[in-house]
Amino acid sequence: MPKFSANLSMLFQEVDFLERFAKAADNGFSAVEFMFPYDWPAAEVAERLQRHGLRQVLHNLPAGNWGAGERGIACLPGREGEFQDGVGRAIEYAKALQCPQLNCLAGLMPTGVDAEKVLETLTANLRFAAEALAREEIGLLIEPLNSKDIPGFLLTTSAEGCRVIDAVGHANIKLQYDIYHMQRMEGDLVNTMTALIGRIGHIQLADNPGRHEPGSGEINYDYLFRAIDNLGYQGWIGCEYIPAAGTEAGLGWLDPYR
Secondary structure (H helix, E strand, O other): OOEEEEEOOOOOOOOOHHHHHHHHHHOOOOEEEOOOOOOOOHHHHHHHHHHOOOEEEEEEOOOOOHHHOOOOOOOOOOOHHHHHHHHHHHHHHHHHHOOOEEEEOOOEOOOOOOHHHHHHHHHHHHHHHHHHHHHOOOEEEEOOOOOOOOOOEOOOOHHHHHHHHHHHOOOOEEEEEEHHHHHHHOOOHHHHHHHHHHHEEEEEEOOOOOOOOOOOOOOOHHHHHHHHHHOOOOOEEEEOOOOOOOOHHHHHHHHHHO
């Protein structure tokens, strides 16, 4: 049976962020994830987790100036010091929240920079992060995103993500496989996950088109969840989707899995 975590950056946006923990628990979730916790004191977030009996299963490394359009800084030459400081900050939060994995967004391909230099920067930064997180027994993930929603993103397919993981050459890095992004980029979801299951550290979901809840689009999620179970995946599946008509109104898809 799949285990689902509520992504609080996407779900329950009807209330303020710190109120979403209660909403997640009230709607049957036992785990949560979100993109960035850094606007709130770690102790305050930890208290919400404890109060509502929730596990924190994932958040991201700092990703630069999100409001200005940055989508990660790991691939940007000249930002290595900022990246390393961000790893340290992420570790502080992960330890306070007892979060076992951190995701790294590679970033947008910078203009006027040699592609080889960009990949070298990404590889070196990920190796630094993998080593730093391993010392704290925290896993590192790298996530490909689709180029239709995020033009210019450096890693856009599972194969590209795996090539970077191979280049990093560290045991403490795995793939974050987002079903929505990979459906848009490459499809063939079950065959791809079957081939990569030993390299996948976390799965996220949304349907396509629209990035809404399962059952709203073209992906056969009943079949897909059975396939994931049959592969022996023991991790969480993050519900990182945009509710089509309010979060609670769209949670009926979860009923067979509660």
